[in-house]
Amino acid sequence: xxxAAHAIIHSTDAEADREVLxxxxxxxxxxxxxxxxxxxxxxxxxxxxxPTDGPPxxxxxxxxxxxxxxxxxxxxxxxVVEGAVxxxxxxxxxxxxxxxxxALGLYEPRHPVAANR
Numbered sequence: 001x002x003x004a005a006h007a008i009i010h011s012t013d014a015e016a017d018r019e020v021l022x023x024x025x026x027x028x029x030x031x032x033x034x035x036x037x038x039x040x041x042x043x044x045x046x047x048x049x050x051p052t053d054g055p056p057x058x059x060x061x062x063x064x065x066x067x068x069x070x071x072x073x074x075x076x077x078x079x080v081v082e083g084a085v086x087x088x089x090x091x092x093x094x095x096x097x098x099x100x101x102x103a104l105g106l107y108e109p110r111h112p113v114a115a116n117r
Contacts, residue, residue, distance in 0.1 A: 005045055007060055011100030020098055023077055024062070044115035061105035063113070067092045070106065081106070 011017040018038040022030060029041040043063075064070040071081050071094065080097040087093075091107040098104065 005042075005047070006039075007042070009060065009098070009102055009104075011098065011102055013098075013100035016099035017102070020079060020096075024074065024079055024096065024104075046114040059105060061107050062096070063115070064106065064108055067094065067106065067108035070108075 009017060009021075015036070018036075018040075021040050022038065025040045025042070028043070031039050033039050067085055071085070074081055074096065082095050082097045082103065085092050085094045088107075090111050091109040093105060093107040095103040096106050
C-alpha cells in the first residue's frame with residue numbers, strides 16, 4: 001500500500017532552498033535525514049496526469065484557499081513571489097522563486113480538490 005509521496009527539488013543552492021521551504025511550510029513537521037538534508041512534511045497532496053505534445057515533465061504546485069492572502073503572508077516572511085496572478089480558468093496561479101534558481105507553482109484551485117484538507 002502507498003502511504004505517502006516524496007517530492008525532490010534539485011537545486012544549485014540546496015541549503016538556501018531548504019530554508020525557503022522551511023519558511024513556506026512552517027508549522028509542518030521537518031526532519032534532518034542526516035548531514036543537513038532537511039525533509040519537510042507537505043500538506044495533503046494530490047497528483048494529476050496531463051497530456052502533452054512535448055517531452056514529458058513534472059511540476060510541483062503548492063495549493064492555497066486564498067492566493068492574495070497567501071502571497072501577502074509569504075512576502076511578509078521574505079519569500080519571493082514572482083509575477084502577477086494569472087487566471088487559468090482551473091485556478092489562479094503565480095510562482096515562488098527559490099534561491100537556487102528553481103520555482104514552485106502556487107495556485108488557488110477552482111476545481112474540486114481531491115486532497116484531504
